[in-house]
Amino acid sequence: MDVDEEEWLDRAFAALGDPIRRALIARLSRSDATVNELAEPFSITKQAVSRHIQVLETAGLITRTRDGQRRPCHLDPAALERLTGWLDTYRLATERRHRQLDSVLHTMKEQQ
Template sequence: MSIDNGQLDRGFAALGDPVRRALIARLSRGEATVNELAEPFDITKQAISRHLQVLETAGLITRSRDGQRRPCRLNPAALEALTSWIDDYRLTAERQFRRIDAILETVKEQDS
C-alpha cells in the first residue's frame, strides 16, 4: 500500500498523543462505541470524540452506524502503511550495519 506524505503526517501526528494511542490499543481488541472507549479515561466524552475525529481524519479508524450504535473500528491497512514506512528505513539501516560488521570483521581478520 502506497502512502503519501500527508497521510504519514496525519497518522504519526495522531499517534503522538497518549490518549489516542490508548484508543488505538483498545480498538485493536475489537470495535467499541464512544461511551465504551471513554470509560477508562478521566476526560469528557466530548474530548474522546475529538480524539476519535483526529484518528478518523488520519484514516486510522472508521465509524459506522448500527441502529442507535455508532461503533468505531480500527483500520488495520492504515496502521500497516505506517509500519511499512518505518520498516523500509529499519531494513535500510540493518543492511548498512551488516555491511559495517562485514568490513570490521575483514579488518579484524587482517590484523590477526
C-alpha cells in the same frame, strides 16, 4: 513519495503523537468499541474522547459505522500496514548498513 502520501503520513503520525489517541488505538486493536466504551478508562469527558476519535478518523486510522443506535469505531488495519511499510523501508535500509559495517569490522578483525 507523492504529496498525498506525505500529507497522510503527517496526519497519521500527528494523530499518534498523543498518548490518549495511542491508547485508543491499542484498545481498538482488541475489538471495536463505541465512544462510551472507549471513554471508560479516561478521566476526560466523552466530548474530549470524541474529539480524539475524530482526529484518528481524519487521519484515516479508524473508521466508524452505524449499527442501529450504536456507532462503533473500528481500527483500520490497512492504515497501520501503510505506516508499518513506511517504517520498514527505513528499518531495512538501516539494518543493511549495520550488516555492512559488521562485515567490515569482522574483516578488519580477521586481518589483525
